[in-house]
Amino acid sequence: MARSKWKQHQYALLRRRRSLLAPMFVDEVVAPTTGPDYEAWISPADRRRLAAVYEALDRMDTGNYGLCTSCGTAIDRTRLESIPWVNHCQGCEDRRGYAEVELDAA
Ligand SMILES: [Zn+2]
Numbered sequence: 001m002a003r004s005k006w007k008q009h010q011y012a013l014l015r016r017r018r019s020l021l022a023p024m025f026v027d028e029v030v031a032p033t034t035g036p037d038y039e040a041w042i043s044p045a046d047r048r049r050l051a052a053v054y055e056a057l058d059r060m061d062t063g064n065y066g067l068c069t070s071c072g073t074a075i076d077r078t079r080l081e082s083i084p085w086v087n088h089c090q091g092c093e094d095r096r097g098y099a100e101v102e103l104d105a106a
Contacts, residue, residue: 012084020050056085
């Protein structure tokens with residue numbers, strides 16, 4: 001993946017992370033990110049979305065970004081562009097129904 005494209009995806013991931021975390025910042029008081037209180041700040045669905053974003057950022061660190069976490073194939077470029085935190089190729093998603101997090105690209 002070209003460096004500029006990689007940066008673009010990284011930026012999209014960081015933007016997504018910020019918007020998911022936004023409800024946790026009230027008057028510069030930062031909510032706990034673990035423990036029981038954390039659950040009150042973020043819905044289960046948003047927690048899954050956030051986890052997907054963190055996992056994608058981790059894959060950027062380890063050099064596995066853009067590869068399917070199931071079969072290791074390079075994820076289609078168009079697919080990755082529309083959903084930068086996607087972690088499965090279309091084939092694996094179709095076979096195993098991984099769409100939960102990925103459908104919510106907005
Ligand atoms: Zn796959």
